[in-house]
Amino acid sequence: MAVLKFRVYLEEDESIYRDIVIKHTQYFIDLHKTILQAYEFDNKHQATFYRSNDNWLRGREISLEKYDKVYQAPPLLMEETSIGSEIRDTNQKFIYVYDFNKNWVFLVELINVSKEESSKIAYPSVSRKEGVGPLQYGTRGLLGPKFAEMEEKYDLQGNEEGFGEEGDSDTASSDEESFTDDSSSGEDY
Template sequence: MAVFKFRVYFEEDESIYRDVVIKHTQTFLDLHHAILKAYEFDNKHQATFYRSNDNWQQGREITLEKYDKPYKAEPLLMAETTIGSEVRNTNQKFTYTYDFHKQWGFLIELINVAKDEDSRLDYPAVVRSEGIGPKQYGTKGLLGDRFADIEEKYDLVRGAEGFNEKDEEGEDYGFEDVSDDYQDED
């Protein structure tokens, strides 16, 4: 049974990627879940794959479900479409978009085809992770109201106090000079 290894790049920084191995008989829904798990995203939003060419231009759509939007061609459904049915060549590419409002983009490239499965793996599996992936909801979303409390307590929005700098004309930037306040206590 053929096993495909895909490199899933974060679109905004190709030094961030995850290598995912998947059986050719598994579906794009399985790949969808593997990518979300690899990047630590939740499974609450819309998503779609596109078969792609070497220039990352979008071709046939493979979608999580049929959405209320116009389609040039009837989309394939992730749950019904096997990976092997859409791989046309040894350097096949796909694009993947998750959360249509945030537009998380990933570039997927086939980097290896193996004939045999690894009995130690539960497919699909992430076999390599490079770089720190993006946070789906950002720092404020992760901390929620606690971040607002920290921001208020430490006044993170106001400039740093206790420092004074002046420009060439001697204009004060609004920071205090406290260097004279410190004395050696020898």
């Protein structure tokens, strides 16, 4: 049974992404729920996938439900459409839109196909998280639950006090060095 690995990233920032592994026999509803879980979004809003090409043009729609809008062709439904049935090539792309009011757009790209399943993984599963995802609703306080992760990720190694030399100009650091050299010679200022 084929296992597909998709990279799901924000349309406006490719450095923030989640890799999701899923069986080709599973359905788009499973991928939908896993994307929301990976980005810590709730499951309260409308959503749809579009089959896409290399230029990220929207093609056939695979929707959570049939919405009250005009369709060029009736949408496929996520609960009824297996992922494998919509894979046309080895680098298949989809566009995923969540919450039509906020218009969260994610680009979903097939990055790997494996023939071997792992008995240790419950599919679908998030296999990699890169970057701090966006907040679905507004902003969190400075000391929100992600603060410790961010602090740990950006902690400066080797500086016990947590202060780096970033932002110090070259002249300031050379003045400090000359002051240190002069003061070590025993001269008083």
